[in-house]
Amino acid sequence: xxxxxxxxxxxxxxxxxxxxxxxxxxxxxxxxxxxxxxxxxxxxxxxxxxxxxxxxxxxxxxxxxxxxxxxxxxxxxxxxxxxxxxxxxxxxxxxxxxxxxxxxxxxxx
Amino acid sequence: xxxxxxxxxxxxxxxxxxxxxxxxxxxxxxxxxxxxxxxxxxxxxxxxxxxxxxxxxxxxxxxxxxxxxxxxxxxxxxxxxxxxxxxxxxxxxxxxxxxxxxxxxxxxx
DNA sequence: TATATTTGCAACCATATAGTTGCGTATAAA
DNA sequence: TTTATACGCAACTATATGGTTGCAAATATA
Numbered sequence: 513x514x515x516x517x518x519x520x521x522x523x524x525x526x527x528x529x530x531x532x533x534x535x536x537x538x539x540x541x542x543x544x545x546x547x548x549x550x551x552x553x554x555x556x557x558x559x560x561x562x563x564x565x566x567x568x569x570x571x572x573x574x575x576x577x578x579x580x581x582x583x584x585x586x587x588x589x590x591x592x593x594x595x596x597x598x599x600x601x602x603x604x605x606x607x608x609x610x611x612x613x614x615x616x617x618x619x620x621x
Numbered sequence: 622x623x624x625x626x627x628x629x630x631x632x633x634x635x636x637x638x639x640x641x642x643x644x645x646x647x648x649x650x651x652x653x654x655x656x657x658x659x660x661x662x663x664x665x666x667x668x669x670x671x672x673x674x675x676x677x678x679x680x681x682x683x684x685x686x687x688x689x690x691x692x693x694x695x696x697x698x699x700x701x702x703x704x705x706x707x708x709x710x711x712x713x714x715x716x717x718x719x720x721x722x723x724x725x726x727x728x729x730x
Numbered sequence: 731t732a733t734a735t736t737t738g739c740a741a742c743c744a745t746a747t748a749g750t751t752g753c754g755t756a757t758a759a760a
Numbered sequence: 761t762t763t764a765t766a767c768g769c770a771a772c773t774a775t776a777t778g779g780t781t782g783c784a785a786a787t788a789t790a
Contacts, residue, residue, distance in 0.1 A: 523636035
């Protein structure tokens with residue numbers, strides 16, 4: 513089970529409020545949205561949106577497909593698992609640490 | 622319960638392999654580490670490390686204190702909760718969606 | 731066919747990032 | 761007191777980021 517996406521790119525993609533809003537918009541949308549539709553929800557230009565989409569696509573968070581002259585975007589939450597896995601390592605570490613502290617205290621008692 | 626740390630800064634702090642390694646080093650360390658001690662583990666200069674530490678300190682992921690001529694760093698995992706909270710929103714969203722799909726199918730059956 | 735819409739590409743700008751080096755200063759050790 | 765260590769500050773470089781505009785091409789509509 514090799515890592516499909518770069519965790520650097522995933523963290524970077526999420527480290528921007530506009531991109532997180534785009535992500536949110538695509539999550540709650542009932543269907544794929546075109547670049548123009550997404551642009552309509554923001555104060556930045558279409559090219560700005562395009563760049564954000566590109567970055568998120570490279571991170572695996574968004575998938576796109578062309579239909580006619582339009583380009584539709586939809587969200588793919590899979591890469592979020594990389595972040596969850598990264599976090600889980602430390603949760604486990606601190607959990608184990610607490611447990612061994614408990615064992616230590618039990619022995620003393 | 623207001624958000625103490627900027628989620629932008631937290632994501633940004635973690636979006637760099639060197640910084641994640643510094644974080645890891647400080648997690649597994651049994652005590653606080655000085656800048657020189659941290660620098661010894663990396664291929665970049667002390668000033669480079671200093672800059673990374675600053676960024677992580679601004680994100681709340683590291684706390685520092687001076688002792689004599691040395692500056693000690695230790696990790697603070699609290700800001701990771703901001704990320705967990707952010708992720709949880711979407712977990713809940715998709716969970717609810719699945720549940721209502723289940724309800725829908727139950728009614729049809 | 732002529733016009734309007736959606737997009738991509740390229741150039742550009744300002745600022746941030748990731749890194750360096752040099753130097754001065756404070757603290758500790760000889 | 762002299763020397764060595766740990767650090768901060770400032771300047772500098774190269775590249776990335778977040779944004780813009782203008783223009784051309786493809787597709788849809790009148």
